[in-house]
Amino acid sequence: MTPILETVDLECSFWISTGMFSPKKTLAAVNGVSVQLLKGQVLGLVGESGCGKSTLAKMLLGLQKPTKGNILFDGQPFERLSQFERAARVQPIFQDPYSSLNPRKTIFEIITLPLSVHKVGTSRDWLQKAREMMDLCGLASRYLNSYPSQLSGGQRQRVAIARALVMKPEVVICDEPTSALDVSVQSQILNLLMDLKNELGLTYLLISHNLAVVEHLADRVAVMYFGEIVENEDTEQLFNKPNHEYTKKLLNSVLVPDPSRFARSV
């Protein structure tokens, strides 16, 4: 099975100037990363803060140019596609639904922005389509003309999901899709994501700090450490028999008893 999205030795480094006279230094946020997203599967991406997960996600979305290496979509070099073509196939869901929705636009405008940018259908179809997407994502269509500020965090994230899926992309990059949400809402959103995946045959890159979530949802897990992928295994394999020292540490840190969980079980 050929991967639907694949990176080959992908690298992204930033110039950071420390002063006018000291030479500029480069910081390799992503360093020689090769991962593969298999169609219909979920690839989990974990690693500590600042290790380069979001940078990798941005490159996959075409929001950040790689300094080296290749991204292949269906075996085709990604840069040969225009941002337009990429956009129809790869879409993001961001962490913070308070920042990912334009506060000046109605839910209808937000969800149909991709349609209007890509000039798909007429504005009448859009209304139909927006209703459909909201329904699919579990949002009442009476919110069509609401503004994001009138919605709760969970509802906003549903809007973001609707926007991401309206163009029927094949791959969705979820960068910590639930970490800004209330615990009670997190599972709802995750369930929604999984349902949509099965229904629409989507492929996910799921970035998360929550290892339990990744263990549950991902088919494979890649562990990132200082810009490099140190381990990339089937989920079960990885959680049962971690190879790399860093993975072990990461897993151990989660196994420290969590007082809140303890409290609940009492």
Place this chain on the structure above:
Amino acid sequence: MNDISADHPKLDPDNALRSNLTKHLFRRISAHNSILIGGGVLGAIVLMALFAPLLAPHDPFSQDLSRRLLPPFWMEDNNPKHILGTDNLGRDYLSRLIYGAQISLMIGVCTAIISGIIGSALGITAGYFGGRIDAVITFIITTRLSMPIVLVALAVVALVGGSLHAVILVLGFLLWDRYAVVMRSATQQARNMDYVSAARAIGCPTWRVVLSEIFPNVVNNLIVIATFEVAHAILLEASLSFLGLGVQPPDPSWGLMIAEGKEFLLFDPWVITIPGIALSILVLAVNMLGDGIRDVSAPENRN
């Protein structure tokens, strides 16, 4: 972390809450008041300017040397036909004052629009693209800020010849700095929001990202600055006209009226008092409106 900080105000819940509320309320009310008063006065002046031909009792340009420097109504020997008296050429002062509002408002609004377009274009470009472009535009702003407006405006107006249009253009091309500075930082903030990334990931062309994602979120700054720049431009026009390098006679610019009245200062100080008060009231109204809008739309008062 969040829980701890959220707990803080609860240390003295009653008191803290009450004083906060009153303060908040007070600010709200005074902001609304200043919008009401400023907006009301400004509205009245705008109406006066619009309906000047209907309101003015006389032709503002018609001279009558036999009726020079008639005093206004509160002084002895006033002429009831000329409520605010006449100037040194016997022109009705009230009529000139009413028509003068047209000039001030026109200069204020046109200048604010021109400089607003220049400043926002520069500021948004710098803020959105960053890097070299930002460095260049920041340099332009810095350079502009190191040139004294009055001096440069005088020199340029002298260059192109004083007139209403010249003053509008010169001021419009000089007063964009505040827009640029504010729009730049507002754009820098907006650019980092995820909805901008989302739009770009959708394949939104840059111009559209800027126009429909960034601009609506920074535009409220524009309104506040615009009111202050209107006031600024009105004052500058008055100064330029006062110095003889702005609006030219016989147009009834308030600044020019003060300049023309200067030589009669000794015996007829009302000649300069009246247009000066008119100017101050107009500028104060615009400033109050701006202050009010700023306070109401300040982030702390939002939602």
Place this chain on the structure above:
Amino acid sequence: MLNFTVRRIVLVMLVALTVSVIAFFLVRLSGDLATALAGEDANAQEIADIKKIYGLDRPLIVQYADWLLSALRGDFGASLYFPETVGELVAMRLPTTLLLAFSGLVVSLLIGIPFGVIAALKPDSWVDRISMSIAVAGQAIPTFWMGLMLMVLFGLILRLTPISGDESWQHFILPAFTLGYYSTPPIMRLTRSGMLEVLSADYIRTAYAKGLKPLRVLFKHALRNAVIPVVALASVQFGHMLSGAIVIESVFAMQGIGYLAWESILRNDIAVIQAILLIVCLFYVGLTFISDLLNAWLDPRIRVS
């Protein structure tokens, strides 16, 4: 800090150079220097001769370089109306303007700082509100009109001050106040917010807790820390006053460079305008530089960005 300073100096040099280009070309575009020199009724031959003599037939870039290099040596050329060279003329007039701007600054600091402090000690009190309101209202009054009104009131009616001129220190009272009141609100506002911030800082509360006298705490700690930003602002305001002087000097007929600039603009005395524009701009640039350094010294975050 050193790094920041060096970077700033480079920037300031660049800005100064750009400003000199603008000063040169702006004024040169305004009129034909040769015609001005030769007189209105000169014929073509005379104008051509003048161009040769003064080097006006050379490319503008060369003329600019020539002008700038001479200006750096203090040679700004000749005035069309005054027997003195432009350099001498400016040197003669500059002290009056500097004195005026300086006394204007003193006035605005003398009003702005005490009221700012009082407002900060009792925020939202009536003193705070009223002083702020007056300050805001004051911003709406055109300076030249304010000057004329003061002149009428104190010079003509009360006969307390001279009306115009610059012969004695009494002559500076009204102009300094006129110039100063306009800069008062920003100084008052900054003092107020600076004091508010400092007063709520831990070390001040500690000082109070230690039982130090309130006034002593105020002057020793709070004011000192709130004052640096005010000094930074004051240096920028000083620049504004130099250019504000052009209006004030013409109102009060004071023979400073502002008045000189106005006269020269009215009669197209190009060399003088260029010189004054350049000098005032350079003052501006220098004063902004000082203010930036002060602010950066105070707030390390500025240095990084």
